[in-house]
Structures are given as structure tokens and as C-alpha cells.
Amino acid sequence: MPTADDVKARVMRMLAKHVQVRVDQDGDIVAQHESAVCYVRCSRFNPAHPLGGMDVVVKLFAPILWNVDRTPALYEWVATEGQGFIIGRVACNPTSDSSKTNVFYEYSLLGDNLDEPEVVHALRLTLSTANGLDDQLQPRFGGRKSIE
Secondary structure (H helix, E strand, C coil): CCCHHHHHHHHHHHHHCCCCCEECCCCCEEEEECCEEEEEEEEECCCCCCCCCCCEEEEEEEEEEEEEECCHHHHHHHHCHHHCCCCCEEEEEECCCCCEEEEEEEEEEECCCCCHHHHHHHHHHHHHHHHHHHHHHHHHHCCECCCC
């Protein structure tokens, strides 16, 4: 059974064949497209599960907007339309300012048997979704795009 580090190294090799990637100070793999940045984190989950196996998750997450005012309209959009994607979801993540939130597109895969087309497609889907959503949501809810 591969470790999270094994899966991360494999994911890095697969992605590097298709896009420019780097590793940030948190150890996440990072890729960029237009105004979107995607972070890829490989970690163990549920290691104590009695059946074992399939315990590395590859989480792709792309900030859509930073420092958005927490409003009922934003949370309604996230809870309804933001959960309506066939693959992935939109989530609000906390900031140090209790009146603000960061809005992310998130997508997770099981990493133990991940193949190259799957991980490359996941990255492209995450980047393109975040790149479209930041243009759609910023005029409506404010905040700052990852790359402006």
C-alpha cells in the first residue's frame, strides 16, 4: 500500500508531463491557469479503518475568491448552486477576520491506484472551473481573485 509521499511523488511526475508544477512551502503541488491556482495535497485518511487499504486521498483545491464578505446570499449560493457540480464542490473556508470567508472549488480522489489521465483531468477540471467561477462570482459577491 503506497504512502501519501509515494502518491505525491507519482502525482507530481504525472502532472509535470502536462503542465508546469511546483511545490509550495506547505508541501502542496501547485499549478496555475489564467486567474486560477490549484493546490494538490496528498494525505492519509481513515488509517484506522478495519478494512484497510485505499487510504490516501488526493485533494485538489483552487481558491475562487479571497476575503469575501460573509452574507446570506453567498452562503445560499454555496449551499445550493455550489454543491450542484457532478464532480467537486464549492466551499467557504475561514479567515482570521470573522466577517470574511475564502471561497474554494474542491475535488478529491482516492490516490492509491490513481492513473495519469484521471489526475490530469482532475487538475484541468479544477483549474477551469475555478477560472470560470471567479469571473462569475466576483461581480456578485466581491472579494479578490487568486491572480489579479
